[in-house]
Amino acid sequence: MAVTAESQQASLREPPSWRRTKNIIMTALMVFAFVLAIVPLVFVLITVVARGASIISWQFLTAPIPPATAPAGQGGMGPAIYGTLAITFIATVMAVPLGILGAVYINEYGGRGILARVVRFMADVMTGVPSIVMGLFIFSIYTLKFGFSGFGGALALACLMLPIVIRSTEEMLKLVPDALRQGSYALGATKARVTLTVVLPAAVGGITSGALLAVARAAGETAPLLFTILTVTSVNRNVFSGPNTSLPSQIFNNANSSYVGAQARGWGAALTLVAIAFILMIAARLITARFARYQR
């Protein structure tokens, strides 16, 4: 059958309209999915800012925690902020070096051996262990013997952070080109030196930003702290003995409260916490961007 000019023209036209429509509908659904995810985020953030901003003040950030019945303007979240900073700091100091070393083992020393594969798989699985289970674990193994303390909470948070740091560090180490290691070996460096003087410095940007994200996650966790620090309202500067408090713990308490003042303070604390998490996240992104430039 001869190909007529008309059928040639027809073949260059768009596909039949029902295929086009289906394509458009599907694309619209995908955009809708995105919107559906964004809307709650926007609402939460707006609400937190709206309800929390009015109560934030220097006094709020430093004043002691009043009883729940106190009206909105009174008191603040000082002890909770201190607790969050101190406990998260200790958790970071424990989890980050160990996490980096664990990733070094998996990527630099483990090779294709079965132990390294098991460790990597289990680190992955460990990222999925619920945070409350970490809290119960530290409760059983530490709090029962040593009592409530900020340190117990820090241990639980460290257990949470460890697998996250391991996995993100490992991804960064994998990106370091092998040519750099070979160059260092060829100069007579031991494996430890190759790792410490060439590999880790080459990956430091990614490792840091990964660690910051783990810190942000830990700072916002409540469940691991529930049974290990025993939320109190007075400030406890000694992180190693005696119950303590943290921003998430206070928010949890205040959310359950029916007093308006407590709820207002809860929003203020939520705003503070979200601000901390955001700052850490932005810092992580900035570091990633800066080091990507440096590495060419």
Added chain:
Amino acid sequence: MSTVTKADPAIPAGSAHPLEQRRPLGDRGFAIIALASGLLVLVILLLIAITTTNQAWSWFTTEGWGIFGKTWDPSKNQYGALSFIYGTAVTALIAIIIAVPVSLGIALLLTEVVPFQWARPIVYVVDLLAVVPSVVWGLWGILVFAPWLQHIYTSIASGVKGIPVLENLFGGENVSGASFFTAGIILAFMITPIVTSLAREVIATTPAIDKEGAYALGATRWEMINGVVRPHSQSGFVGAVLLGLGRAMGETIAAALVIGSSATITSHLFYPGYNMPAVIANQFGEATGIQRAGLMGLGVLLFIFTIIVNVIARGVVERSARRARGT
């Protein structure tokens, strides 16, 4: 230019044998420390299993198979966990049903639809969902979202009155903002970032030549996605969903605040309920004796369930990644 004469390089000063040296202490020490850090993961997981089971032992021995009983009533000394297991299953299921299409849609949007430069800012925004701490979701959930949902639930409940299946699911007299369904929705918000990010990774492994082949045959974008991306990424996506399921099962604080804290087994999704992590969070502080052991036991069950789900999920993801690589 320095003088050329130098001592025979094969023999450095002060050593008997030129090329022999003990492996430096620092090198071996570092290797040991690295190995120990790696093993720490295994040790911790093992310790979690052992110590929590140990603490929960009295519950297991006292109740025996009654741990799966329907009633949890401390005043009657009954500690059956079925209602919590049920609640965990229901809320996680609701979360998955909502989050899966949303995450899939966003992942496809990012990999196939959106021009390259826009992808990164969109990813940032989705990741912001993950940065919001769980307790803030819970605070907003119970103080703002739940009251608003209550109106909606009441309308729906009256709307489905009399309709057979729907009434059992969405009807009822005691619909509450703090309920199974609300918890499910909030869990969906929380697991969307991780499922999206994993789905993106899986979808991105679709070979470009396959996609180009489909386009070259005149396929529309949706037809290409359906014909090329879908078969390639299905199994990996299942893994991503399972991981989301694991997260939804274990997410504690947001659920504890909005689930309604009522240990009942009911088909009414708009009724208050309970799940495993939530009851632990709410009751552990004041619990003693068998109740405490029971809550600890719930923790053990939660640990086991999430480990199983995660192992299967990682296995599925790894297998699909290996197939994509051709190994």
Added chain:
Amino acid sequence: MEESQQELVAKVEQTTRTEPLIRQPAEPVGTGKLIFDVKNVSIYYSSFKAVTEVTMPIYENEITAFIGSSGSGKSTVLRAFNRMNDLVPGARLEGEMSYRGASLYGRDVSPIAVRRRIGMVFQKPNPFPKSIYDNVAYGPRINGEHNKKKLDEIVERSLRGAALWDEVKNRLGASGLALSGGQAQRLCIARTIAVEPDVVLMDEPASALDPISTGAIEDLMQELKKKYTIVIVTHNMQQATRVSDRTAFFYVLTDSKSDTRTGVLVEYGPTKHIFEDPQDPRTQAYVSGKMG
């Protein structure tokens, strides 16, 4: 008289001798001292025999070139000299390889010590993501030198030795990654000679560079051989004729019966002899460009 292609191919296929033809020159180019003594060395990667029964001497202050087609084992043998093959899991060496009379693979020999005396420059320049200064100072630092003045001297001396000093002396703090290909490779050479090795191994050092940088590297090699012994693997025969004093030709021996391949050293001698008067037909075929 010119042989035809088929006659040459036939001759090549019939020659299956694995012992190398070693030809000596009238007088040594360098000091004449024996640096590496390789005796019947075979190298395996797990069960794969990459190199079979290599025997050859390498002499001090000369440039020795390894030539041959891909897979003939040139790089494998080169990396055996500084124990870099150790980094490949499953690699092992049979036979004897000694350096200045001491065995390189003896039981108590430390690869670290070996590599401090026998340095290596790689095919693709691999400067560390550190400053130019820190790149060159890296080797001395891990050897324990921390005195700033001494390090400054070493850095300057090495950069001069690599003919890079004038180009970078005012920006020693700049990142090593910012250099062009030829400069980066000279930086890697400077880094290698900063530890004052005895031997410098080069694995196709100029193959990733443009012709001008290649020329600069080749000139540099003539200077370097006054202080160091150089062994270079190259794919470029003209380069071998330009720079080397001695040339070793490696060949891939296939056994069609067992379908295995392995690398063997076929012929080794002064460069002029190898290229102008090759004795083994396989060498003839390669250097005339007719095969391989």
